[in-house]
Amino acid sequence: MSRGDKSAYTAKQKRQAKHIEESELDQGRSQEDAERIAWATVNKQDGGGLKKKHK
Known part of the structure; x- marks a missing residue:
């Protein structure tokens, strides 16, 4: 179970995390790890998460 909100x-960061997670699972890691x-x-x-743009 994921920790935190x-x-x-961003959608891109979520896609990257999903791709990395799938790669780690393919290498034999547990779902949590x-x-x-x-x-x-x-x-x-x-x-970290979405950054605010400064003007």
Whole structure:
């Protein structure tokens, strides 16, 4: 089960996390570990959820 609210993430970030999760599952990781790794990777790449644009 995922931790936290994922609504702040963009559609692209959600797609990336799903793709990473599927890859981790193919490598034999548990569902929980695969999801954790996927979101940690997205967070590391993008610095977290949707960012507000500054003017």
